[in-house]
Amino acid sequence: MKNPFKLPTISSLPAWFGILVLEIMLLIAMAILQPTFFSGSNLSNIVRSSAVPIILGIGMTFTILTAGIDLSVGSVLAFTGIVLSGLITHMPRLVAVILTIALVTIIVGGINGFLIGKLGLNSFVITLGSLGIFRGISYLVTNGTTRSMDTGKLINTLGDGNVGPIPGPFLVVIFISIISIYALKSTYFGRDVYAVGGNEFAAKLAGIFTSRVKMTVYFISALLAALAGVMQVGRLQAASPTIGAGLELTVVAGVLLGGTRLSGGVGSITGTVIGLLFLQTVSNSLTIQGVSSYWQQVVTGVLLGAAVLFDRIRIEYSGRSKRGEESNVTKE
Amino acid sequence: MQTRVSMQGISKRFDAVHALTGVNLTLYPGEVHTIAGENGSGKSTLLKILAGVLQPDAGAIEIDGKAVEFTDIRMAMNHGVTMVSQELSLVPHLGVAENVFLGHNQTRNTFGIDWKDTEKRSVEILNRLNLHVNPKAEVSSLPQHQQQLVEIARALASETRVLLLDEPTSSLAPAEVEALFNVVRQLRDDGVSIVMISHRMSEMLAISDRFTVLRDSKFIDTSSKDGVDENWLIDRMVLNKPKEATKKIKSGEPQKIVMEVKGLTGFAGDFADISFNIHQGEIVGLAGLAGAGRTELVEAIVGAHARRSGDVYVNTKKIGHNTRSTMNSGIALVPDDRRMKSTIHDMSVRDNLLLAVHGRPAKNRSRKKEEKIVNEWVAKFNIKVKNLDAPISSLSGGNQQKVVIARCLVSKPKVLILDEATRGIDLGAKAEIYEILRNLAREGLAILVVSSEITEIFEISDRVLVMHAGELTADLDRSTIKESDVVSAATGVLV
Structure with missing residues (x-):
């Protein structure tokens, strides 16, 4: 009874497929409504402004896949800028960038990773704590003021500039995405991440070093937050303690929109990239249409609810056909 | 004898798969009725329909001669039908008494729920089950077989006349099984109709008054316990009898x-x-x-x-x-x-089988080598799987277990x-x-x-x-x- 022309069923499509369709529909609608939307400068603006959330989202995907979460990324984004602004006047820019990223990764990743991975403390509580700590330190050091910086070409290219015709941040996103997809799909580490999030005790019994895996994902998240922090400085030409406040929630929203399950074990980088790109497109479209930015938050909330609802329907649906598959198999 | 429950021609489909086709079940007051059948034969589905968890696509249910239609568990409970499912559904951090009366009516006093009365009534029920525990104790602090009894106590807290037990003994040791059976017998003597699912042949034979056998989602036979023995059941439950167990012969000298x-x-x-x-x-x-x-x-x-x-x-x-x-x-x-x-659960059959294969974290997993290992074990253990990339939860329990054993042997x-x-x-x-x-x-x-x-x-x-x-x-x-x-x-x- 196999039909070669059969359309793929809902359950066989990846979780992010619905969001991709919405994204395309939104692009088409905007093309009709607002000719300026498809101007080169606006499109590259969307790409530039979504780069930082996407980089943070990739790190967030790792932590959520292990059934954890990293709420500190928005604060770390600001903290990184402050660290960079302190170091950059004392050394060559390249060295300052590398040293900043290394320092932030070791400090933040070390604290989150040790407490959550090694001691097994709750990720929500711990990273909520680091969210406060690093935001607070950033305010204390700067006294709440914004520090302008002469970032030079490197940092500017990472966050805002172009390489030839292509926006630098776009290249960074592509590069990080490819590495992350490879890590999750093709390495033992990636397999272990899904296993720990899917069933931690089973993973442990199978010989996986579960605490090491969990520590690693918080290091990855810190590393990517530090990288995003440097990019943000490049974009603003300044470091501000207020930057990225509340951004962690947008990032989590994008990750979940992309089909990653908050309970761990299911999700993908591709989904995260599409989810965050979609949120950015929505906000850009609303801005262009002259809709108040307050509405953007309402829209994000509604979308998130709809996405989770849709995912539930999808799981129910695939659960049913799975049961079907089981009894077919038993009968064979 | 007056029938208490009569289910006629019950059918249930999940998408294209028939979970039950025209199944009949009759229950009398004061009997223990075992539903026998292999995994996937539709036993649990049948119980869930009677308990109002699932709704049948076709067929009629009568209780005490009156046609009923259960749209949810609550309705079934109001008709005196309660199910104790395989997975315990207690709230672990609430007390015993609170769990017993969870979802049932409790007496109220001026300040809200009358906990003294709740505890008194739950102790009465627990005594009936021969379970002497502190009604204030947290359920999670009790051993599993006592938790099972608490679950049954909950069923008794409402006027249960039909008690459905889905594999109540699967996690119990022999002595606990005997204790549970004493309770079941006592309830039967009180006039409760009890339906049981069990995988243990000796237990079914020890406790049951009547048997109904399902196979491949169809009704096969029903009989009172006279004349029913192991062979009678196996003949009806399985088409291909399992091979006669070969008695193990100890081989010569002790090994190292x-x-x-x-x-x-x-x-x-x-x-x-x-x-x-x-x-x-x-x-x-x-x-x-x-x-x-x-x-x-x-x-x-x-x-x-x-x-x-x-x-x-x-x-x-x-x-x-x-x-x-x-x-x-x-x-x-x-x-x-x-x-x-x-x-x-959400991981593919393939990755589940290979879960105990490790390498340097950043190492690329060799697909070719993995494919060879997986195919070898799937063939060796006769694991019935259509798609190795489908989640392992799509396999039947036995096949999942074979995957886990293979994982250990890799x-x-x-x-x-x-x-x-x-x-x-x-x-x-x-x-x-x-x-x-x-x-x-x-x-x-x-x-x-x-x-x-x-x-x-x-x-x-x-x-x-x-x-x-x-x-x-x-x-x-x-x-x-x-x-x-x-x-x-x-x-x-x-x-």
């Missing part, structure tokens, strides 16, 4: 010791000072009641839990304390709870430990797993089988160890022991 456990004491005090050894090619059974510390012991051996003292040796070499190092030393464990401890262990490896698995798959174990032993693997089913222990073991309350109480050679020896050691009589 592969694993030696010396004075192992658990960190939480679940077991103390355990010493034993296993020889090459030997299958050792580890019997005992639930809560005797067997699961804790084997999980400590593989390094999943901390230990206070003692050591484990493989081929006279002391082994490490974490799951990876014990695995590298050649010990593999098939855990007792497949859902909670073995499978990663690393070529010297010792294989199986903890309740055949729990909740149908007869056919069970026989296949026994056959696999016998072959592995013949190839020289040392095997430790932890089981609460005495028949299982006797079926495959060369030697039987017995644990009681955290201590090893007997080490019996297969050729000389009787079932009663094991039972008395497990209950602490021989200590």
Whole structure:
């Protein structure tokens, strides 16, 4: 009874497929409504402004896949800028960038990773704590003021500039995405991440070093937050303690929109990239249409609810056909 | 006799799959009725329909001669039908009394719920079940078999006239089963109709007044207990009878010791000072009641839990304390709870089978080599799987368990430990797993089988160890022991 022309069923499509369709529909609608939307400068603006959330989202995907979460990324984004602004006047820019990223990764990743991975403390509580700590330190050091910086070409290219015709941040996103997809799909580490999030005790019994895996994902998240922090400085030409406040929630929203399950074990980088790109497109479209930015938050909330609802329907649906598959198999 | 429940021509489909086709079931007051059938034959679906969890696509249900239609559990309960499902559905951190009356009407006083009265009434019900616990105690602090009784108490808190028990004994030890059956018999004598699903032949035969057999989602036969025996049931339950168990012949001289456990004491005090050894090619059974510390012991051996003292040796070499190092030393464990401890539900069959294959974290996994391993084991164990990339939850329980056993064997262990490896698995798959174990032993693997089913222990073991309350109480050679020896050691009589 196999039909070669059969359309793929809902359950066989990846979780992010619905969001991709919405994204395309939104692009088409905007093309009709607002000719300026498809101007080169606006499109590259969307790409530039979504780069930082996407980089943070990739790190967030790792932590959520292990059934954890990293709420500190928005604060770390600001903290990184402050660290960079302190170091950059004392050394060559390249060295300052590398040293900043290394320092932030070791400090933040070390604290989150040790407490959550090694001691097994709750990720929500711990990273909520680091969210406060690093935001607070950033305010204390700067006294709440914004520090302008002469970032030079490197940092500017990472966050805002172009390489030839292509926006630098776009290249960074592509590069990080490819590495992350490879890590999750093709390495033992990636397999272990899904296993720990899917069933931690089973993973442990199978010989996986579960605490090491969990520590690693918080290091990855810190590393990517530090990288995003440097990019943000490049974009603003300044470091501000207020930057990225509340951004962690947008990032989590994008990750979940992309089909990653908050309970761990299911999700993908591709989904995260599409989810965050979609949120950015929505906000850009609303801005262009002259809709108040307050509405953007309402829209994000509604979308998130709809996405989770849709995912539930999808799981129910695939659960049913799975049961079907089981009894077919038993009968064979 | 007046019928209490009559289900006629019940059909239920999940998408294209027929879970039940035209099944009949009649219940009389004061009887224990067993529904027998292999996994996937539709037993649970039938119970769920009667309990209002699922709605039938076709067919009629009558209670006391009146047609009813249950759209939810609540409605079924109002008609006196209550189900105690396989997975306990208690709220672990609430008290016993609170759980008993969860969802039922409680007396109120000026300040809200009258807890004194609730406790008094729950103690009355618990006494009926011979369960004497503090009604204020947290449910999670009780052993599992007592939790099961609390669940039954909850059913009795509403006026239950039809009690549905889905595999109530699957996690109980023999003595607890007997206690549960006494309760069931008493309820029957009080006029309650009880429907039971069980996978244990001896239990079905011991307790039931009538039997209904399902096969391939169809009604096969129904009969009162006269004339029903094991063969009668097997004939109807399975098309292809499982092969007659080949009695194991002990082969000649004792082999060398592969694993030696010396004075192992658990960190939480679940077991103390355990010493034993296993020889090459030997299958050792580890019997005992639930809560005797067997699961804790084997999980400590593989390094999943901390230990206070003692050591484990493989081929006279002391082994490490974490799951990876014990695995590298050649010990593999098939855990007792497949859902909670073995499978990663959303992960593919392939990755589940390969879960114990490790490499440097950043190393690229060689697809070719993996493909070869997976195909080899799928063929060897006759694992019925359509799509290796589908989640493992799409397989039947028996096939999932085979994947888990294969996972353990991929690393070529010297010792294989199986903890309740055949729990909740149908007869056919069970026989296949026994056959696999016998072959592995013949190839020289040392095997430790932890089981609460005495028949299982006797079926495959060369030697039987017995644990009681955290201590090893007997080490019996297969050729000389009787079932009663094991039972008395497990209950602490021989200590």
